[in-house]
């Protein structure tokens with residue numbers, strides 16, 4: 001195996017051609033598909049009389065459009081029903097495994113593939129979804145792609161891509177109580193900006209990531225794309241292998257040892273060269289919350305919304321836009337901002353560990369008057385596990401609604417939507433204008449524990465005050 005970063009090694013070992021444009025043709029080990037970005041791709045295949053080249057390397061689920069309250073078919077939204085039917089038909093016609101509602105394995109695409117052991121180190125993974133970067137937590141190179149690329153991968157199992165630079169993002173030390181993986185990535189994006197990662201793969205390294213669970217690493221890698229990076233990854237280690245061992249599609253028996261040897265070999269070398277290195281100190285990362293309309297507009301929970309004078313010149317224009325859209329005054333502390341809706345879920349923070357952290361905060365409290373709070377497990381497996389642990393009961397006793405798995409109000413392509421100017425505390429990854437289903441709805445991104453704290457206090461609240 002050549003020397004270098006994991007990115008270089010995985011890239012080189014999957015390059016099967018060079019195109020006249022200079023782009024590389026990359027073999028894709030695993031193609032994940034969902035109902036939103038696949039129908040047109042299948043239609044384009046049909047128009048050209050092409051078949052899915054490797055149906056066994058393609059796995060489907062349904063997540064964006066599923067209602068999280070009543071999942072009875074047909075869905076009351078006709079368009080959603082058509083979309084799920086199209087996926088059902090396309091999978092059937094092409095021999096593709098489909099984790100449909102009620103299969104026990106359905107859920108948000110970036111939650112289910114790791115759970116099934118489909119996501120593995122050293123793989124190339126593609127999905128018509130920007131948060132495919134999540135899978136990099138396993139030391140995979142995972143790209144979000146557009147619909148025409150979904151078509152390309154279906155037909156050829158390859159992608160045409162220009163090679164990325166690699167930036168090492170090193171975070172060292174132990175996170176303070178009340179500070180979570182979500183805060184780490186919000187802090188990184190706040191520092192480097194939403195465009196800081198353009199042209200890069202982010203390698204997350206250092207003792208903070210080494211100490212993180214796989215679920216925490218997924219939260220971080222998930223939001224790489226929000227920092228502009230095309231993908232993000234953590235080198236595989238013992239934590240990765242422990243998570244994977246015994247999962248349905250993980251290598252079994254004698255294959256396991258062989259796989260581990262390969263996974264060890266693709267680890268970035270100690271003397272690998274990086275195009276850039278940025279170093280953070282974990283102890284300096286506060287519970288972080290966004291105040292604006294991009295994930296980079298974040299501040300520590302004890303800080304005030306920045307004034308334009310405090311911001312670099314380049315950030316002022318978008319800050320002005322954010323003040324007026326969010327109706328949050330510059331110079332005013334973010335803590336104490338009243339919230340209307342609290343959403344715990346999404347591919348960033350809808351995993352079992354997220355629900356456990358949120359439940360710890362919710363337990364023994366009650367959702368504040370006038371606040372709607374709900375918890376949406378990231379998958380059927382997460383839901384099952386949470387119920388086995390009694391988390392559903394804790395949430396319900398505290399006045400949270402307990403829902404069925406799906407993307408829910410992360411993007412609101414389903415009945416879960418903000419109304420009017422409502423302000424939401426959300427464990428998701430995007431706070432763009434109108435993101436949560438109302439054209440004037442407002443989103444504050446934060447960790448699931450912070451969302452739970454906001455729910456019981458009715459306002460943005462420092463979760464550390466509620467930790468025992």
Ligand SMILES: CC(C)[C@H](C(=O)O)[C@@H](O)C(=O)O
Nearest residue numbers: 036037064128129130131411
């Ligand atoms: C619908 C899908 C294409 C989209 C994405 O690519 O990310 C969605 O998942 C999102 O989070 O905005």
Ligand code: SF4
Nearest residue numbers: 131346347407410411
């Ligand atoms: S949970 Fe949100 S970010 Fe993740 S795939 Fe669904 S809509 Fe996209």
